[in-house]
Amino acid sequence: MTPRCLSTPPTRVIASAAPTANSNGSPVPNGNEMSLSAAAFKPQVRDALAAYLIAVADDELIIGHRHSEWTGFAPDIESDVALSSIAQEEIGHARLFYERACDLIGGDPDHVAFGRASAEFRNAVLTERPNGDWGYSMVRLFLYDRADHVRLDALASGALRPLADLASTVRREEKYHLMFGEQWLRRLASATEASRGRMQQALDRAWPEALGMFEPVPGQEELGADVVPVALAEQLFQWRQGVIAVLESVGLRLPAAKSVEGMGGRIGRHSDDLGTLLDEMTSVWRSDPQAKW
Secondary structure, X not given: OOOHHHOOOOOOOOOOOOOOEOOOOOEOOEOXXXXXXXXXXXXXXXXXXXXXXXXXXXXXXXXXXXXHOOOOOOOOXXXXXHHHHHHHHHHHHHHHHHXXXXXXXXXXXXXXXXXXXXXXXXXXXHHHOOOOOHHHHHHHHHHXXXXXXXXXXXXXXXXXXXXXXXXXXXXXHHHHHHHHHHHHHHHHHOOOHHHHHHHHHHHHHHHHHHHHHHOOOOOHHHOOOOOOOOOHHHHHHHHHXXXXXXXXXXXXXXXXXXXXXXXXXXXXXXXXXXXXXXXXXXXXXXXXXXXXX
């Protein structure tokens, strides 16, 4: 008999004065404060930063929605409450990043979140895949939150204070998401040979698309070290080292996959799964886009 925690669930709906800019367009510090005001950036840098923030927000929104689909169907009440809370926090984090992007380029965060077609989303493909069983969901959560933690570390160490402060705040909540995913990964991979085999299959499936978390957003090269002081290649290295240590400790094998297999999300190349998700997620908003909820 398949354990409930490895069974497939049914689908469930669930500013300030601008400092001057340096030669590459990134702002220079005014004391220890820097602004996300659009006037603080050259246009190409402003647009690149907004696109980057929207990609981060898209990741959080889509993974949060997928987590929410487990509400009422998790293996036990404690995990149900925990994952529902994680889903809520991810969606809240998405709103914060959408708001910062709209500070730069204008617009309404709700419209950015709910009013775009799937090809306009910049989330990693990993986040949009259906949940499958509990084992796959926990593998994905673990891989995603490890990558998100590395990304937030990079942003928190930047000189753009409003963004660094936001990343530091979000990171404190994300720490518990990472703990939850790792605990479940260890539990399922260490239970029985059959359970470990199922987790290896989930890892083999998720790993190539997890590498897509490190696909650059178009224009990201415009962002200076003040904004993202840790290069993507270094972020990928840090993520791999942390992930490999956990996988080896529970007897899981690192899949052989080329990073190109998980690419495309950052340029709007998505699976049909995202379109289906958006149809469901945005149905209420689309019934009256001008409404104030």
